[in-house]
Amino acid sequence: MEEEIQSAYQQELQRLEQTAAEIDSQLQTLQNIPRYYGDDLTEQVLDNIRESQRHALAIAGPEPYFGRLDFEEEGKDAPAPLYIGKVGVENIDTGELLVIDWRAPVASMYYSFTGGEDAASYDSPDGVIQGLIYLKRNLVIRKQILQRVVDAYERGGENLAVTDEFLLYRLSENKDNKLRDIVSTIQEEQDKIIRSAKNLALVIQGVAGSGKTTVALHRLAFLLYQYRENIRAERMIIFAPNSMFLDYISSVLPELGVGGIQQTTFTDWALELLDHEIQLTDPADRLSEWFGIGAKRPVLTDDAPGRWKGRLSFLHELDEQLHHYEKTFVPEVDFTAWEGATLRYQTMQEWFYTEYKHYPLAKRRDRVHARIKRWMAMELDKVWEVHLRKDFKKSGSAKLRTFFKHWPAQTQFQLYKQFVANSQTMPEALQQSSVKLFKKKRVELEDLAPLLYIRDRLHGIESNDVFDHTVIDEAQDFSPFQVAVLKERTRSDSFTILGDLSQGIHAYQGIRDWNEFLSLFGEEASGFFRLDRSYRSTMEIIHFANVILERSGEPVTLAKPVFRSGEKVVVHAVAPDQRLETITRSVAHLLQSGDSSTVAVIARTDDEARILHEHLTTAGFEATLIHSGQRQYRGGLSVLPIYLSKGLEFDAVLLTDVDETRYELTPQDAKLLYVGCTRALHHLWLLHTGVVSPLIADLSDEIDTNVLPSS
Numbered sequence: 001m002e003e004e005i006q007s008a009y010q011q012e013l014q015r016l017e018q019t020a021a022e023i024d025s026q027l028q029t030l031q032n033i034p035r036y037y038g039d040d041l042t043e044q045v046l047d048n049i050r051e052s053q054r055h056a057l058a059i060a061g062p063e064p065y066f067g068r069l070d071f072e073e074e075g076k077d078a079p080a081p082l083y084i085g086k087v088g089v090e091n092i093d094t095g096e097l098l099v100i101d102w103r104a105p106v107a108s109m110y111y112s113f114t115g116g117e118d119a120a121s122y123d124s125p126d127g128v129i130q131g132l133i134y135l136k137r138n139l140v141i142r143k144q145i146l147q148r149v150v151d152a153y154e155r156g157g158e159n160l161a162v163t164d165e166f167l168l169y170r171l172s173e174n175k176d177n178k179l180r181d182i183v184s185t186i187q188e189e190q191d192k193i194i195r196s197a198k199n200l201a202l203v204i205q206g207v208a209g210s211g212k213t214t215v216a217l218h219r220l221a222f223l224l225y226q227y228r229e230n231i232r233a234e235r236m237i238i239f240a241p242n243s244m245f246l247d248y249i250s251s252v253l254p255e256l257g258v259g260g261i262q263q264t265t266f267t268d269w270a271l272e273l274l275d276h277e278i279q280l281t282d283p284a285d286r287l288s289e290w291f292g293i294g295a296k297r298p299v300l301t302d303d304a305p306g307r308w309k310g311r312l313s314f315l316h317e318l319d320e321q322l323h324h325y326e327k328t329f330v331p332e333v334d335f336t337a338w339e340g341a342t343l344r345y346q347t348m349q350e351w352f353y354t355e356y357k358h359y360p361l362a363k364r365r366d367r368v369h370a371r372i373k374r375w376m377a378m379e380l381d382k383v384w385e386v387h388l389r390k391d392f393k394k395s396g397s398a399k400l401r402t403f404f405k406h407w408p409a410q411t412q413f414q415l416y417k418q419f420v421a422n423s424q425t426m427p428e429a430l431q432q433s434s435v436k437l438f439k440k441k442r443v444e445l446e447d448l449a450p451l452l453y454i455r456d457r458l459h460g461i462e463s464n465d466v467f468d469h470t471v472i473d474e475a476q477d478f479s480p481f482q483v484a485v486l487k488e489r490t491r492s493d494s495f496t497i498l499g500d501l502s503q504g505i506h507a508y509q510g511i512r513d514w515n516e517f518l519s520l521f522g523e524e525a526s527g528f529f530r531l532d533r534s535y536r537s538t539m540e541i542i543h544f545a546n547v548i549l550e551r552s553g554e555p556v557t558l559a560k561p562v563f564r565s566g567e568k569v570v571v572h573a574v575a576p577d578q579r580l581e582t583i584t585r586s587v588a589h590l591l592q593s594g595d596s597s598t599v600a601v602i603a604r605t606d607d608e609a610r611i612l613h614e615h616l617t618t619a620g621f622e623a624t625l626i627h628s629g630q631r632q633y634r635g636g637l638s639v640l641p642i643y644l645s646k647g648l649e650f651d652a653v654l655l656t657d658v659d660e661t662r663y664e665l666t667p668q669d670a671k672l673l674y675v676g677c678t679r680a681l682h683h684l685w686l687l688h689t690g691v692v693s694p695l696i697a698d699l700s701d702e703i704d705t706n707v708l709p710s711s
């Protein structure tokens with residue numbers, strides 16, 4: 001056995017040397033060719049190709065591949081080894097494929113193969129190809145050094161099922177600052193999503209840590225590879241909850257060799273399109289209202305402003321109002337430029353409603369205006385007396401200006417203000433507060449989608465502004481209205497919409513059920529996936545977090561852990577006068593433990609986080625305070641309010657003040673605490689002074705209560 005392993009290692013060593021030498025030599029050759037900055041188009045195209053090859057080889061160089069699959073295609077007489085890496089590499093002289101791009105059809109078997117003696121298959125452009133798999137091997141290569149060779153499957157061997165050993169090895173590594181690619185360990189259920197066809201709106205419900213964000217980013221890389229003739233990176237867009245989150249995920253796409261994809265938040269994107277005509281109220285006000293403690297929080301109903309204005313029935317009501325606006329847009333008044341020159345309103349209506357029907361409203365108005373001017377010019381030509389012609393021209397223009405005052409060019413905001421004031425269905429309190437706010441030229445987040453909708457009806461959507469693919473992360477916090485607006489701007493309904501209803505902490509604006517989105521697309525054009533396995537946290541952490549979710553009193557899907565065991569979750573009661581000192585000691589302990597390079601101290605509110613940050617800084621720690629305006633994710637030690645922890649992950653998490661007043665037995669608080677706990681990869685500690693939160697009370701078997709280091 002030992003000998004076999006040694007020989008496999010030697011074999012792989014040799015192969016690696018050859019492949020690495022080929023990559024280095026190709027890269028060297030390309031680097032010797034200077035970049036082209038001239039005007040010749042052919043040269044420019046060639047230079048671009050060389051540049052992307054340089055880029056690909058630079059990615060391949062240090063870690064050329066991560067897996068090997070020996071596959072014997074039906075009709076062939078021997079298995080051929082396929083080496084799978086982030087980018088494909090060919091031997092320049094022989095054309096032999098040294099490394100196969102992970103996105104290539106044949107590589108899909110590396111991810112879908114789960115063992116057994118049966119035939120395996122993949123979809124090639126020429127149809128389904130079948131054959132037998134003889135070996136699946138994981139290889140860890142760093143800086144061209146072969147570090148690990150592990151066979152997950154060998155035909156005829158004892159272990160017929162593909163083992164998770166390599167996945168566990170990857171998961172046990174601790175995290176640096178950013179989210180990373182997972183090409184070497186993509187799981188079968190994730191691979192199905194990544195390789196789904198382009199013209200589908202995919203909705204993915206995935207438990208915390210199931211890899212939703214990561215999978216969505218890999219899907220973009222796949223689409224760009226598979227549909228390279230039809231889609232462009234600059235026409236793809238990712239919507240994420242905030243700028244810091246965008247920074248946190250910013251390494252994955254470059255690691256996969258993909259650049260140029262637009263990444264933004266819905267708010268930033270919408271405000272830009274709306275030409276900053278309006279200002280958004282400070283989101284911090286609403287956040288402190290909803291994430292305040294206890295009695296201060298509003299009751300959550302479907303009449304909450306975000307829920308109400310985000311529903312499709314509001315869109316339909318606006319649609320009706322827009323329709324009415326359009327129908328009455330051309331007044332039933334003739335235009336007389338001068339005596340004897342009258343344009344009947346029926347003619348103008350004919351132009352507006354029939355001839356220019358296909359243009360958006362504002363453009364139609366401009367077209368009719370220009371056409372009336374042309375009509376006046378023709379009428380003038382019929383006037384022979386020169387002095388009259390001059391007078392008519394002047395007075396006709398003045399009359400047209402007055403006449404067009406009946407056709408006011410309204411902005412989307414002016415129209416929206418009227419529509420809201422005229423609404424027959426909006427709850428009165430909401431209508432009044434909106435009208436009051438609009439007087440100050442201010443709007444709330446939930447007004448952005450209706451404003452964009454009206455804007456698009458007025459001005460249309462430029463073909464340059466249409467997306468080839470749209471990703472919405474943390475989509476449970478989006479409204480159907482927002483998705484409807486994005487649907488108008490996304491070609492062929494090509495969407496990846498991902499989120500977790502159990503983490504819907506912004507329920508005052510988000511959805512309750514994925515059907516709220518799916519109904520926008522229809523069955524044929526959409527697909528629904530569930531990811532129930534969680535890869536982030538240890539079994540102990542996931543079991544603990546699941547209990548919290550069960551106590552929420554709402555129907556939930558519990559996360560299934562991969563078999564990775566760690567220490568028990570720590571829950572510790574602290575006397576009030578020991579609180580700060582205990583936090584300091586715990587942080588020091590967690591930072592020193594070997595597998596914690598990122599540690600988060602998670603407080604209940606913004607203010608509590610700020611105070612803790614001050615305390616830790618004074619105690620000599622280098623810590624980053626994460627607040628709602630934060631744009632960069634720095635890693636190391638972070639202090640943050642719990643609602644901002646969504647989407648992030650840390651080797652160790654310390655939740656402070658998990659007591660009955662801060663985390664009540666309500667669905668909202670359960671979701672909030674669930675989000676906080678599921679941020680931890682390896683260590684989860686919770687401290688409380690006073691009575692422990694009912695969400696985690698009486699869990700003695702699951703937890704450790706006695707591990708705090710002594711002072």
Ligand SMILES: Nc1ncnc2c1ncn2[C@@H]1O[C@H](COP(=O)(O)OP(=O)(O)OP(=O)(O)O)[C@@H](O)[C@H]1O
Binds near residue numbers: 170646648649
């Ligand atoms: N197949 C995989 N192999 C290795 N690591 C994985 C795999 N899938 C997910 N992970 C890891 O699990 C963690 C969670 O991934 P990600 O943040 O994408 O999940 P998520 O579902 O978006 O989480 P959440 O909803 O809790 O924010 C990351 O560290 C990611 O690298």
